[in-house]
Amino acid sequence: MTKSSAAPSSPEWTPSAQANSSATQLRVIAFILWIAAIAAELGLIFGELLAKNGQPFTNGRMAILVGGLVVIAVLAIAGNLLWKKANRLDPAHKSDTVRFFVQNQLGAFMTLLAFVPLVVLIFLDKDLGKGQKAVAGGIGVVLALLATTIGIDFNPPSVEQYTEERDSVIEHVGEDNVFWGPYSDVFHICDQVSDLNRAREAGTIAEGSVADAHAAGMSRLTKKVEQEQKQCGFAGASASE
Template identity: 45%
Template sequence: METNKPNKKVTRVSGGDNTSHQATTTTFVPTAEAKGKANQLRTFAVISWILAIAAQIFAITLLFKPPVNMTWLIILIVVDLIFAIIGAVLWKKSNRLDPASEKDKFKFFMQSQLGMVVAIIAFLPLVIFIFTSKNLDGKQKGIVGSIAVVALVIAGVTGFDFNPPSIEQYTEQTRRVEWLQGSNFVYWTKSGTVYHLYNDCSYINTDRTTEIFEGSVAQARELKNIANLCSRCENRKIKEKNLDEADYQEQIEALDEAVEE
């Protein structure tokens, strides 16, 4: 069945895989370029977190110098929050480029949720010092304490990854697309929440869409954090190619056995 040409601009993301093959991915391995970008992002994230913790330390020192300068204390809390958020955003982007494995649960949690952990480190000591400070009266503690607690919550929520990527997840998604599509090749849009097997899918080829991107499953996740396949495209491909889920399961079992060996 021939697909209709899309009426939108289609942009190829460099490095996409459009070679023809079946579900052959044994275990997802990020490219050298992706790992390099991930390491760079992690370096910048760590620097941002160090600056956030430094701001917290300066804020704590102010609490021991009566009268406490409330203005500078609030400014340092804001600075702490800004750098904590920057670090968290960069860290989560790096994980999409070079995800952790779910096999080691503790390592996976720490790599995936490090932004939240650092948020606690960057704010909880300050919150404790504020509410136990002898140089602040009740009103002052209420003001800066509330600001610090809100900042802690904001930084923690920003740092928490509600859908952390993993090697196993990337592997499963790539295998599925390879089996359906015959290649690791998908389409997505700037505001889309799923990736597609057809660039003329009615969900993306609409009046609201000005540009369609094409590339690999990993690139859709790396660039737009899109983690799910369009169910309409999936069903359409299965019907067009008369695919059998049993065959897919056999391929997956064979690939899993190859990994274990």
């Protein structure tokens, strides 16, 4: 690779047709999983709590209730992970504040919808003893917090971020090509940087575009670009953090 003196690319980054298609498929599957989680919640509410009101809460019913809570959590978490993957392939514009927030935090909202009504009814159910409420309600709260936390994207990607990183890489390298390894969540401008020593020795360095790096789970471009430009032999390129 050779350094280019050309100005950074100006067009806004857009996902490839393949990335857009993959993101759509992942979002459809995520919605199916979320709907299944809500359906399981409704099944427990109307099948075990409301429909059998006034009946003793046996160990068998407790097992169904706790097992149902676990199923809901698994479905919600799976949906959340797929949704986050889709957002890395096809992120929203940060400038579109409402859509950006909703798109990136939708998993947390769907998870709360799948848990909160059920957990509230567990604590209010008159057929459950104090000990049963503590067990079932406690498990429900813990699983809800876990699944909701996984659904929150604390560092959501954006079109603006991808555009800025792509242009910075092109400015330093001359093309949209970066490298990353399995031991961190950032990517680099060449494969000879010190941060990739372990990955290079293990033969696990991956290579691709900025979009490819994000799709692989990398969160951002390294902040050591100035240091890496020297290690990579790109002397004279302007530093970018």
